[in-house]
Amino acid sequence: MKNIGCRVVSDFKRPAKELVELFRDKQVANIDDCMNRTAAVMYDINPYNGSDVLGTAFTIKVPAGDNLMVHKAMDMIKPGDVVVIAAGGETERAILGELMITYMRSKGAAGILVDGCIRDASAISNMDIPVFAKGTSPNGPYKNGPGEINTIVCFGGQVVHPGDIVVGDRDGIIFIKPEDAEELAKDVIAVQEKEAKIMEGIVTKGIYPRPWVDQKLEEINCEIG
Structure with missing residues (x-):
C-alpha cells in the first residue's frame, strides 16, 4: 500500500x-x-x-x-x-x-x-x-x-x-x-546582446529607439493632441 x-x-x-x-x-x-x-x-x-x-x-x-x-x-x-x-x-x-x-x-x-x-x-x-x-x-x-x-x-x-x-x-x-536548456540559453544570449546594443546607444548617443510604442498607440486608437 x-x-x-x-x-x-x-x-x-x-x-x-x-x-x-x-x-x-x-x-x-x-x-x-x-x-x-x-x-x-x-x-x-x-x-x-x-x-x-x-x-x-x-x-x-x-x-x-x-x-x-x-x-x-x-x-x-x-x-x-x-x-x-x-x-x-x-x-x-x-x-x-x-x-x-x-x-x-x-x-x-x-x-x-x-x-x-x-x-x-x-x-x-x-x-x-x-x-x-x-x-x-x-x-x-x-x-x-x-x-x-x-x-x-x-x-x-x-x-x-x-x-x-x-x-x-x-x-x-x-x-x-x-531538455529546454540549450535552445533557451541561445535565446538568452541573443537578448543580452540586444540589450547591450541598446545600452550602448543610450550611453553614447542618448537614443533609445522604440517604434513599437507609437505603433501600439495607433493600434488602440489613442488620441494624441
Whole structure:
C-alpha cells in the first residue's frame, strides 16, 4: 500500500554539468523574458546573503512548520544540488537555520531555497552559500513529518521537478527543464546582446529607439493632441 504524501525517492537523474553551466552569469530577468515572462517564482522569496544561485534542483516537500524530511534529505545531497524546500509558504516557523545550512554546504549543496522561513539570519547573511527564503522566524520547526523527497513540488507558484536547472539572483528564481536548456540559453544570449546594443546607444548617443510604442498607440486608437 502506498503511503501518499510520505515518500523518499533515493536518487534522480541530474543534468550534465555543461547544461547547468550554460546559465552561469545569465540574469533571471532575461531568462524569464525568453520563457514568456511567466516562469519566475513569487516575488516574496528573496536572497538572504546576496549570492546568486546555480545548480540542480533537489526537491523536498514538508508540512507547515515541519522539517523531518529536510533532516533526512541532508545526508542525500550531492555536490551541485540546490535544495528546494516546498514549505507551502508558511511563515510561522523556521524550517532550518545555521547548523543545517552549514551541514548542507559541507555536502556540496550549491544553494538553499525555502518557500517559507529560516532563522539565524545574521549568521546566514555572512555565509558563502546562497540562501533564499520567504522570511525569518525564531520559532523552531516540528519534526513529525510526513513529507516527500525528490518528487514534483510546487515552489513559489512554480512546478519543480527533481533535476531541473535552478537559476537565482536578486531579481528572483527560475527553474529550467534540462531538455529546454540549450535552445533557451541561445535565446538568452541573443537578448543580452540586444540589450547591450541598446545600452550602448543610450550611453553614447542618448537614443533609445522604440517604434513599437507609437505603433501600439495607433493600434488602440489613442488620441494624441
